[in-house]
Amino acid sequence: MQFLTPLYFFLSIFLIAVIAFYLFRKQFERQIIPSTYLWQEVMREWQATKWWKKLQQHLLLYLQLLALLMLMFALVRPFIGNTELTGEHIVIVIDTSASMTALEGESNRLDIAKDRIVELVDKIENQKLTLIEANSKPTIVFANDTSKANMRNTIQNLESSFQTADVNGAIQLANQLLANSSGEIHLFSDNVSKEMIEDRYLTHSVVVHNHGTSLNNVSLRAFGVAPNGEKVTGMVSVYNEAKEQQTVTITIEHEGEILTSIEQTVDSKQLKTIHIEELPHHISYKAVITNKDDYEVDNTRYAFLTDDAQSTLYIVGDVSPFVTRVLSHLSSSVIQIDKNSEIPNEEQAIYVISGVPYEKWPNGPTLMLSPTNGAPFNIKEKQELKTRLEVSKDDPLMKFVEMEEVYIQDSYPFEATELDTIVKSGDISLISKGTYHGNRVVFLGFDIEDTDWPLHSSFPIFLYNSLSFLTEQQQLLGYFQPSEIKEIAFSTTAKNVYVLDEDDEEVLTLNLNENVFKAPNIPGLYKIVEESTNGAQERMFAVTIDEEESSITPSKSFTFEVDDHDTEGISKKIPNEIWVWFVIIAFIVLLIEWEVYRRGTTA
Secondary structure (H helix, E strand, C coil): CEECCHHHHHHHHHHHHHHHHHHHCCCCCCCCCCCCHHHHHHHHHHHHCCHHHHHHHHHHHHHHHHHHHHHHHHHCCEEEEECCCCCCEEEEEEECCHHHHCEECCEEHHHHHHHHHHHHHHCCCCCEEEEEEECCCCEEEEEEECCHHHHHHHHHCCCCCCCCCCHHHHHHHHHHHCCCCCEEEEEEECCCCHHHCCCCCCCCCEEEEECCCCCCCEEEEEEEEEEECCEEEEEEEEEECCCCCEEEEEEEEECCEEEEEEEEEECCCCEEEEEEEEECCCCEEEEEECCCCCCCHHHEEEEECCCCCCCCEEEEECCCHHHHHHHHHHCCCEEEECCCCCCCCCCCCEEEEECCCHHHCCCCCEEEECCCCECCCCECCCEECCCCEEECCCCHHHCCCCCCCCCECEECCCCCCCEEEEEEECCEEEEEEEEECCEEEEEECCCHHHECHHHCCHHHHHHHHHHHHHHCCCCEEEEECCCCEEECCCCCCEEEEEEECCCCCEEEECCCCCCEEECCCCCEEEEEEEEECCEEEEEEEEECCCHHHHCCCCCCCEEECCCHHHCCCCCCCCEEECHHHHHHHHHHHHHHHHHHHHHHHHC
16 A cells, blocks of 8 residues: 555544543542442452453444544555556557466466456546557457457457567567557566567557466477488477476487387486487487476477488580589589489479470480470570560579569570469560479570570579479478468369368368468477379478477566656656545544544433
């Protein structure tokens, strides 16, 4: 309890004055009596009277003192805290990051935060409410809502995004929504500190409600595997966030089979790296902490076994010397083959072919130059180009590649519906890319000798981008953040594309007309299955939380109060005054005192 006008405590002197009046008032008169016998009997009865009955003799004094005390407290204007919601517009920001799934007893932090927000909604009085979800990109869930029922339902249906929350971005967005209006911002999270919020341009107060106390967490901070001769070795890093030493058990698994189990002791607040000497060969591995703690999301990590050996680059046919010279700088393993010779089929090979007929096309990722007439792309005779080049600048193949000033004299018109056109002149495709018969292809429908492209700095960059596109591992897509969006190319012959989880249950169906892919938000191991006329192709990927989300150490709640000169026209916190209750009590006490006095005088 605090007081707005504590100066009035000096009125307590009146309490002393009332007591003094009672002490010095005239209490008896002198009388001559015939005997003291009866008085002795009265004194004995008085001494035998219970203490609470003696107090009744001074009941008027106590009631008067109590009434004065209540009036004095009313004058000092006591209050308990401030009104939680002030202003015409309230903006609530909720953190749905992975760490909010940490348990606090039976509930997790996100559920606790949602319950607190619902309590706040119940206190709204003729105010508008906006809810912002703070994930990697802050999202407005609803705005300027006044229906408490809708607010409660929407809030209770929120789920964790498992992303890293952009708290500062969400606060700045909330501040903009409150521009030219009165209101305040309430942030519900678990580990937001003052340093994370840029308060330089804040014009409204920000109240940060951090939830959580648990530190019971042992996390996998890193997990990786690598080929070592005929063996596979691995490494895991474990961090103990708990206050006491922990004995940690880690299992390395593949498709539900436990390959090995490790038990290590990790001290409090210590990071320990554990080396795994020998593992069987597999494409993917899963490391799991089997200990039960309050935060399960960071108890699992995934690793993929990739071959770091450089692919052999086969240059087949009459490839331009400009191309050959650039490729020799981009790869240390280059083999040139005559187009009439047999082309080897190697798993890790990349092919650059020029003037090679369709019957001799290699089975592997290929950069095709100077195509021959005929099948399979209905390649026609060379013809002169008459219109400017049109380039798909957003395509990764054209990153840092400026084609507008490149001159191409002639080209071979072709019809490759299976491929995506990247560069064209009018209706004539010049450069296309995609997947053909399960292999990645970059197709150039012209002779390098018919252009001045090798004289431009963008030429070697394009070849580098092409090799990067061709060498991307077909079986693996790598690692994704929850709900991360990446560009993925599908085969033009694909009929159905869907995503399966570790239990081979379908979790997502993909649209073949979109060249972007949004990963699931729940961490785990997944695979994209692409069904086409040539069969089914599977590509694995893992969704993992950001390293920042591997800690559940909570922070203290705090408030950002803005200065008076920055808040003109914006509502301030209003104290919850309770002086009215003291006045009411004082009035009731005075009524009781009057009734006691009336009965005493009429008795």
